[in-house]
Amino acid sequence: xxxxxxxxxxxxxxxxxxxxxxxxxxxxxxxxxxxxxxxxxxxxxxxxxxxxxxxxxxxxxxxxxxxxxxxxxxxxxxxxxxxxxxxxxxxxxxxxxxxxxxxxxxxxxxxxxxxxxxxxxxxxxxxxxxxxxxxxxxxxxxxxxxxxxxxxxx
Numbered sequence: 495x496x497x498x499x500x501x502x503x504x505x506x507x508x509x510x511x512x513x514x515x516x517x518x519x520x521x522x523x524x525x526x527x528x529x530x531x532x533x534x535x536x537x538x539x540x541x542x543x544x545x546x547x548x549x550x551x552x553x554x555x556x557x558x559x560x561x562x563x564x565x566x567x568x569x570x571x572x573x574x575x576x577x578x579x580x581x582x583x584x585x586x587x588x589x590x591x592x593x594x595x596x597x598x599x600x601x602x603x604x605x606x607x608x609x610x611x612x613x614x615x616x617x618x619x620x621x622x623x624x625x626x627x628x629x630x631x632x633x634x635x636x637x638x639x640x641x642x643x644x645x646x647x648x
Contacts, residue, residue: 519640522596526639530632531592534601537628538582541621545570550619571619578605582621 519525541547550571553561561567566574573579580587581603593600602608608621624632 515642516640519642523636523639524594524596526636527594527599529635530599531601533628533631533635534622534624535583535585537624538622541623542572542579542583546572546619546623572621578603578608578621581605581608 553571558568561569561574569576577587577589581590584590589603589605591600591602591604602622
């Protein structure tokens with residue numbers, strides 16, 4: 495008795511199309527950049543509004559007096575002229591870094607005192623510190639785009 499077997503493939507062409515799209519989206523994530531940048535800016539706005547979510551060391555009395563006498567107002571730590579805050583929270587600002595390459599984004603500032611300001615008076619004040627949920631939101635956003643999950647606008 496002879497046994498015969500046949501194999502039929504279905505969906506190979508669609509699978510190839512899907513894999514090609516996955517590769518293309520994975521190699522250029524710039525379409526997500528505006529939404530990722532919005533999460534980054536929103537996080538920085540929250541940090542400045544809450545003085546580092548309460549983690550920034552309070553200003554010394556002498557610093558408060560110096561800011562007031564110099565006409566810089568009474569805003570808390572990390573804000574003198576507002577240039578640093580604008581660079582990290584505004585859609586467009588002087589001294590802002592906004593670089594979007596196919597596989598990575600860089601957001602920040604070119605202000606030379608940004609790093610020193612964060613460590614002023616021996617107290618570290620983190621300027622940029624995404625929460626776990628913000629990091630997850632960014633990861634889900636980029637992952638959803640690459641995988642082209644339902645519910646993503648791509």
